[in-house]
Amino acid sequence: MQDLIALVGCEDYDEREVEERVTRAFDLLGGVENVVGRGQSAFVKVNAVMAVAPETGIVTNPRVTAAVIRQLKKVTDAVVVGDSPGGPYNRTLLRRVYEKTGVADVARETGAELAYGTGTVEVSLPEGKALKRITLCREMVEADRLISVSKFKTHRYLNLTGPIKNLYGCVPGLTKFVYHSRFEKPREFADLVVDVHLASGASFHLVDAVEVIDGDGSKRGDKKRMGVIAAGDNAFALEALLVRLAGLRASDSRVLSAAVERGICPEGVDWPSVLGEETEQFVMSGFRLPEKTTFGERIPASVTGHLSRAFNAIPLPLAGKCTACGTCAEVCPRGAIALKSGLARVDRSRCIRCFCCSELCEFQAIGLRKPLLARLARRPTI
Numbered sequence: 001m002q003d004l005i006a007l008v009g010c011e012d013y014d015e016r017e018v019e020e021r022v023t024r025a026f027d028l029l030g031g032v033e034n035v036v037g038r039g040q041s042a043f044v045k046v047n048a049v050m051a052v053a054p055e056t057g058i059v060t061n062p063r064v065t066a067a068v069i070r071q072l073k074k075v076t077d078a079v080v081v082g083d084s085p086g087g088p089y090n091r092t093l094l095r096r097v098y099e100k101t102g103v104a105d106v107a108r109e110t111g112a113e114l115a116y117g118t119g120t121v122e123v124s125l126p127e128g129k130a131l132k133r134i135t136l137c138r139e140m141v142e143a144d145r146l147i148s149v150s151k152f153k154t155h156r157y158l159n160l161t162g163p164i165k166n167l168y169g170c171v172p173g174l175t176k177f178v179y180h181s182r183f184e185k186p187r188e189f190a191d192l193v194v195d196v197h198l199a200s201g202a203s204f205h206l207v208d209a210v211e212v213i214d215g216d217g218s219k220r221g222d223k224k225r226m227g228v229i230a231a232g233d234n235a236f237a238l239e240a241l242l243v244r245l246a247g248l249r250a251s252d253s254r255v256l257s258a259a260v261e262r263g264i265c266p267e268g269v270d271w272p273s274v275l276g277e278e279t280e281q282f283v284m285s286g287f288r289l290p291e292k293t294t295f296g297e298r299i300p301a302s303v304t305g306h307l308s309r310a311f312n313a314i315p316l317p318l319a320g321k322c323t324a325c326g327t328c329a330e331v332c333p334r335g336a337i338a339l340k341s342g343l344a345r346v347d348r349s350r351c352i353r354c355f356c357c358s359e360l361c362e363f364q365a366i367g368l369r370k371p372l373l374a375r376l377a378r379r380p381t382i
């Protein structure tokens with residue numbers, strides 16, 4: 001089923017509707033036997049990036065995950081489900097995230113095993129552009145089949161996140177942020193995400209785009225209905241289709257652009273062969289990308305670095321919302337956040353504007369301090 005994408009409409013997260021639509025997606029691609037062999041082990045890698053309720057739209061909806069697992073269970077009992085969330089890779093965090101995101105309920109309901117293995121393995125990727133050896137979660141990459149069940153939404157740093165970026169979650173816990181600190185520019189980070197995706201060896205991808213998030217990323221964006229479940233064996237093709245359904249161009253997805261430049265996939269968003277329903281009926285209008293946080297991207301870093309305050313937005317922890325939980329300080333790849341007097345404070349000189357802090361703050365307590373130029377531009381002239 002090379003590059004073939006199954007596209008099915010799905011109105012909402014009604015259990016029966018989701019079950020039917022996921023089944024149809026598998027059927028369009030020739031059935032579950034094309035996804036996993038009889039008796040093979042399968043790891044279902046969801047997006048459970050943080051401990052939030054499914055209703056937020058930030059994580060894969062558990063009904064979608066459960067429907068995928070029920071398909072897999074037709075041919076194998078060896079199904080494990082889980083993720084490596086942002087934060088320390090340990091059982092305590094995993095348990096909290098699984099309970100809150102509904103992954104634990106899915107495991108109870110379907111009989112799948114919850115992933116608590118915290119072992120890691122180094123994977124060699126000679127064709128890697130950012131890294132040629134990558135540390136990944138052992139349990140995920142050593143399964144016979146790694147199945148990705150992702151969420152489509154905006155991302156402050158990469159513009160969009162979906163089937164390709166979901167596999168970045170194969171990097172264990174805080175190692176994600178260590179890697180991030182080495183690849184500061186969005187384009188470099190996009191190359192790293194593509195590398196991790198390739199190294200993961202994921203063989204099947206289904207995306208939950210029933211509800212998507214547009215605007216300013218997971219925590220500050222808005223939930224919208226795209227009404228789609230799509231699946232296939234090529235995450236780049238799947239991402240290209242989703243970008244098209246969002247009414248965007250390939251260049252709007254930093255990871256897709258990186259993959260195009262590396263010759264991993266064709267240019268544009270019209271190349272996947274789509275089975276199932278007509279794409280045009282799902283194309284959204286008014287899908288908003290995140291607000292720009294860097295101005296003067298074409299100006300040399302030596303200039304923008306000195307004038308950082310003028311060109312770059314930075315995260316702004318909000319007094320009254322910040323609970324001083326410390327998560328942002330823990331995940332910041334540059335150690336740019338410290339807790340002072342009950343409030344997180346950002347050291348502008350260290351911040352690389354990756355917005356991991358904002359993405360992972362469970363209290364939506366991180367706003368955006370706009371760059372001086374943007375603030376001046378909005379000031380009325382007299």
Ligand code: SF4
Binds near residue numbers: 318321323363364365
């Ligand atoms: S900004 Fe958010 S993550 Fe950081 S300390 Fe405050 S509440 Fe916690």
Ligand code: SF4
Binds near residue numbers: 333355
């Ligand atoms: S302060 Fe936030 S945006 Fe800045 S480097 Fe740290 S995590 Fe990234």
